[in-house]
Amino acid sequence: MELDYQEHLSPMLKGDIKNYLIDIDGTITDDVPNEEPERMATCEPYPDALKTLNKWYDEGHIICFFTSRTEDLKQITIDWLDKHGFKYHSVLCGKPRGGNYHWIDNHLVKATRYKGKFTELVEKKVTIEVFED
Numbered sequence: 180m181e182l183d184y185q186e187h188l189s190p191m192l193k194g195d196i197k198n199y200l201i202d203i204d205g206t207i208t209d210d211v212p213n214e215e216p217e218r219m220a221t222c223e224p225y226p227d228a229l230k231t232l233n234k235w236y237d238e239g240h241i242i243c244f245f246t247s248r249t250e251d252l253k254q255i256t257i258d259w260l261d262k263h264g265f266k267y268h269s270v271l272c273g274k275p276r277g278g279n280y281h282w283i284d285n286h287l288v289k290a291t292r293y294k295g296k297f298t299e300l301v302e303k304k305v306t307i308e309v310f311e312d
């Protein structure tokens with residue numbers, strides 16, 4: 180991973196490389212709740228998600244699966260990702276459940292809601308909430 184280091188500051192990714200944080204349930208496969216872990220081994224990946232994510236990985240972007248699955252479900256998740264051929268760098272469990280996410284950070288954050296088609300990203304003008312200047 181190519182990082183730019185400046186003294187006393189957190190490193191930044193170089194160039195146009197993106198840190199993709201990708202949800203799992205309902206985004207790259209069926210929405211499987213933690214209460215039904217047996218389904219996590221048998222659910223099928225969404226083919227367009229697999230193709231697009233592996234392309235982004237091959238282009239040099241960072242792929243991190245960020246999921247509300249709990250730590251005890253991490254290995255079954257990794258086994259499933261590997262079985263289906265997902266290329267990725269990391270899996271983070273323990274994302275808060277319930278949706279309605281609003282991320283505040285000193286780094287640039289963009290968010291894209293998955294609504295049934297996992298394609299290349301396109302630019303659109305939208306309204307967002309920001310802090311006052």
Ligand SMILES: [Mg+2]
Nearest residue numbers: 202203204205
């Ligand atoms: Mg989800």
